[in-house]
Amino acid sequence: MASAFSAPHKPKIAISACLLGAEVRFNGGHKESRLCSQALSEHFEFVPLCPEVAIGLGIPRQPIRLIGDPAQPQAVGSVDSELNVTAPLHDYGVEMAALHRDICGYIFMQKSPSCGLDRVKVYQDKGRPAELSGRGIYAQAFCAAHPDLPVEEDGRLNDPVLRENFLTRVYAYSAWQDLLKHGITRRALTEYHARYKYLLMAHHPVQYKALGKLLGTIGKNDPRDIAAQYFSELMQALKKCATRRTHTNVLQHLSGYLKQSISADDKQEIQQLIAQYLQGIVPLVVPLTLLKHHFRQHPDPYISRQVYLQPHPENLSLRNAI
Incomplete structure (x- = not known):
């Protein structure tokens, strides 16, 4: 039986409260993202946070903005520059x-001076933005404490490739947290890596080999000694978006497991759909659905454990648009 997605619980995702419709913005409004508040809320437990309200800024309030050095900006009031909330946000x-x-x-x-991840304007003398943009003060502090955490901005999630990439990483992170709860063992670590083989090959083939070599160093040592490094490098590898070419490479590898079990006509159909996917004629879900159909008819125990076949719930339809 081909891999079906299963998660023991809804993963928790922190989110800027205004994106869920909370009226916490400086002007008393919100920035509700229907994608988050409707499509994703079924699958994730959201933790809404608003740092500006939490540190005591009112609703409504004067907007804050970043000024000074883009690498270490200050967050000050846009009307009253004496208001400096850099330290409280951090x-x-x-x-x-x-x-x-x-x-x-x-x-x-x-683009928020507290929550923006990238491209936040940092103003200089006479109100002109610096050539280099910055990161929101609160986001910078939070992300520094969780360097491996999958993070994304709401606007970028409208891009199907970036959305699929982000949620793939969220579920990989969740699976790792479950592994940590049960305890790091040599077997648990090697099984986790084996399950992510083809997903890693689609995202970063070079890093897949490097991670395999890292696991090869466990030997008689305690696997907990390399677990943190392994996971950090895995998350960096998954951050790189898979391409049509790398997905095609993985689809070809998977089809190889069926060469002894299906007819010549079936093989030809698979190859035709993989070629159409590479050319951009059909989305990834089309050749994958056919492959999963054949693996249901001809189960392979190794393939059935591969996260690549279903890295997130099917009804999120994330691979219908890539």
Whole structure:
């Protein structure tokens, strides 16, 4: 039987509260993301956070903005520049990072001086933005404490490739948290890596080999000594978006497991759909669905454990648009 997605629980994702419709913005409004509040809320337990309200800024309030050095900006009031909330935002980020250790991802409000991940304007003398953009003060502090955590901005999630990549990483992070709860053993680590073989090959083939070599160093040593490094490198590898070419390579590998069991006509049909996927004629879900059909007819125990076949719930339809 081909791999079907199963998660023991809904992964927790922290999210900027305004994206769920909370009226916490400086103007008393919200920035509700229907994708988050409707499509994703069925599959994830959201933890809404608003650092600006949490540190005592009112609703409504004067907007804050970043000024100074883009590498280490200050967050000040846009009307009253004497208002400086850099330290409170940073400290709240550190506090929340320590409190929320069970989350598997974070969706931030884009371009926000507190929550933006990238491309946040940093103003210079006479109100001109610096050539280099910055990162929101709170987001910087939170992410520094959780360097491997999958993070994304709401606007980028409208891109199907980035959305699929982010949620794939969220579920990989969740699976790793479950592994940690049961305890790191040599067997658990090697089985986790084996399950992620083809997903890693689709995202970063070079890093897949490097991670295999890292696991080869366990020997008689304690596997816990390399677990953190392994997972950090795995998350970096998955952050790289898979391409049509790398997906095609994996689809060809998977089809090889069926060469002894299916007819010449069936093989030809698979190859035709893989070629159409590579050319951009059909989405990834089309050749994958056919492969999964054949693996149900001709089960392979190794393939049935591969996360690649179903890295997230099928009804999220994430591979219908890539």
